[in-house]
Every structure is written in structure tokens, then in C-alpha cells.
Amino acid sequence: xxxxxxxxxxxxxxxxxxxxxxxxxxxxxxxxxxxxxxxxxxxxxxxxxxxxxxxxxxxxxxxxxxxxxxxxxxxxxxxxxxxxxxxxxxxxxxxxxxxxxxxxxxxxxxxxxx
Amino acid sequence: xxxxxxxxxxxxxxxxxxxxxxxxxxxxxxxxxxxxxxxxxxxxxxxxxxxxxxxxxxxxxxxxxxxxxxxxxxxxxxxxxxxxxxxxxxxxxxxxxxxxxxxxxxxxxxxxxx
Numbered sequence: 567x568x569x570x571x572x573x574x575x576x577x578x579x580x581x582x583x584x585x586x587x588x589x590x591x592x593x594x595x596x597x598x599x600x601x602x603x604x605x606x607x608x609x610x611x612x613x614x615x616x617x618x619x620x621x622x623x624x625x626x627x628x629x630x631x632x633x634x635x636x637x638x639x640x641x642x643x644x645x646x647x648x649x650x651x652x653x654x655x656x657x658x659x660x661x662x663x664x665x666x667x668x669x670x671x672x673x674x675x676x677x678x679x680x
Numbered sequence: 681x682x683x684x685x686x687x688x689x690x691x692x693x694x695x696x697x698x699x700x701x702x703x704x705x706x707x708x709x710x711x712x713x714x715x716x717x718x719x720x721x722x723x724x725x726x727x728x729x730x731x732x733x734x735x736x737x738x739x740x741x742x743x744x745x746x747x748x749x750x751x752x753x754x755x756x757x758x759x760x761x762x763x764x765x766x767x768x769x770x771x772x773x774x775x776x777x778x779x780x781x782x783x784x785x786x787x788x789x790x791x792x793x794x
Contacts, residue, residue, distance in 0.1 A: 570723075597780070608684075608770050608784030609724070622781065657723055669782060671716070671724040 568592060570672035572658050578678045579648055586644045587675045591660030598641050599669060600633055601657040602626065609657050615641060648679045682707045684773050686785035693761045694793050701756040701788045703771030713754040714772040714782065715745055724770065730754060741765070761792045 571590045579585050591598050596617050601609035612631070613623045617638035627633075630648075635641040645652055655676050659669040683706045693699040705711055712731055716724040728739025735747040745756045754771060771785045 572723075599781070606786070608772075608786050609782075611781040611783070614780060624781075659724075668714070668726055668729060670726060673723040676721075 570658055570660050570670055572656075572672040572675050574675060575673060576676050576678075578680065580680050581648055581650060583648055584644065584646045585648055585677065586642050587656055587658075587677075588640060588642050589658030589660075589672060590640045591658070592662070592670055595660035595662045595670075596638070597661045597669075598635055599659040599661075600641070600643050601659065603655040603657055603674070604653075612643075645677075648677075650679045653677055653679045682773055682775050682783045684771050684783055684785035686769075686771055686788045688788050689786075690789045690791065692791045692793060695763055696760055699756075699758050699761045699765070699790065699792075701769050701771075701790060703754045703756065703785060704752050705754060705771070705773040706752060707773055707775040709775045711752075711754075712774040713745075713747060714774070715739065715743070715754075715756050716770045716772060716784075718768040718770065718787070727756070727769075763792045763794050766790055766792045 573588045599614040600612040603609040611624050612627050613633050615635040618635050630646045633643045655674045657674045659671045661669045685704045714729045715727040718724050727743050728737050730737045730747045738744045743758050747754050768787045768789050770787045772782045774782045
């Protein structure tokens with residue numbers, strides 16, 4: 567399968583703990599995006615990368631959140647000192663080319679903070 | 681600011697009947713419009729997009745959507761619904777002239793009744 571992959575698929579943690587999620591984009595896609603989806607809502611944009619450069623961050627991305635894409639391939643999203651309000655599905659997407667329009671999504675990581 | 685409205689939380693259609701899922705949008709520039717589908721505990725799957733050209737766009741699984749600039753709408757349609765079409769459908773918009781993030785609607789749950 568050459569689609570976007572995300573690990574882990576599920577994560578349960580206690581409030582205050584740190585968690586890290588990984589996203590592997592479609593091979594050779596130079597743009598990578600993170601979204602967050604809560605129950606009953608559509609995905610909300612968090613941040614995106616062009617190669618290894620982080621080009622935009624949403625106001626939703628508090629200082630407890632950090633994302634990296636060190637070699638322009640996979641990306642990690644870390645949440646420090648998790649809160650119950652961080653419970654959500656975290657979705658990763660990737661796209662290719664200069665006029666890329668279509669973002670292809672991974673299966674998501676579902677986070678539950680107890 | 682960009683926004684998407686999906687006025688129906690849920691749509692029920694009998695199998696074999698035509699279906700329509702409504703979407704209206706707001707962007708300051710030229711819109712790029714998308715439909716995605718989400719099955720339970722899965723990521724988003726791309727269905728179709730409108731960039732330019734013919735206002736009627738055909739996509740995966742027999743779905744199509746009609747772009748109407750004057751009504752700022754992009755309704756999703758299918759001539760004959762299948763039970764397997766039951767899922768959560770998201771309309772999304774992107775103003776390419778401004779930035780690269782996609783703004784999603786809240787989603788419409790489609791129930792196809794056998």
C-alpha cells in the first residue's frame with residue numbers, strides 16, 4: 567500500500583503525559599499537512615510542511631504542540647503535557663507538485679486523554 | 681475568510697433513489713472545491729474536486745458534483761444510491777490565491793435505506 571500511513575492508530579494516555587505521532591506521506595509528495603478532527607466536526611487545519619520547512623501554523627496549535635519533518639519525508643506531531651481537550655483524531659495528509667490541489671489523507675491516529 | 685456550510689446533518693435516501701448532499705462555500709478568490717468521504721474509524725477518502733472548467737465534475741464510485749458560482753454551491757449527487765454509500769461526507773474549499781490549507785464543512789451523514 568503506497569498511501570499515507572500513520573502510527574499509532576490509537577493512543578490512550580493520562581493527562582499530563584507527552585505523546586508523539588508519526589506520519590509517512592505518499593512517496594515523493596513534498597507537502598505534508600496535519601489536521602485535527604473532533605467528534606461531530608470536520609477536520610481542522612493545524613500545520614503544514616513543504617519539504618522540511620514548516621510554512622504555516624494554525625492558532626489551534628498551542629505551544630504544547632510541535633511538529634517536525636526533519637528530512638522532508640516523514641513527520642512527527644508531539645503533544646506535551648496532554649489535556650483532556652486534546653482528545654481527537656489527528657489526521658495527516660500529503661500532496662505533490664507545485665499546483666497540487668488534492669490532499670490524500672491517512673487513516674488517522676485517535677488520541678484519548680484520560 | 682473561507683468557510684463551508686453543509687446545512688444538513690443527516691440525509692436519508694432509499695436505495696436506488698437519487699441522492700443530493702448540499703454544500704455552500706465562501707472564499708474571497710477563486711475556489712477550489714472538494715468532496716471527501718469518511719467511513720467509520722477511517723481517514724478521509726478523496727471523491728472529486730472542482731478546479732476550473734466544466735461545472736459538472738465526475739468522481740469516484742459514480743458520484744458527481746455541480747459547481748454553481750452564482751449560488752456559491754457545490755452539491756454532491758449520485759443518480760442511484762447504494763447501501764454501501766452510507767458514510768460521512770465532507771465538503772471542503774481552498775482559496776489557492778491565499779494559502780494552501782483546506783477548510784472543511786462539519787459533514788453530512790448519509791444513510792441509504794435498503
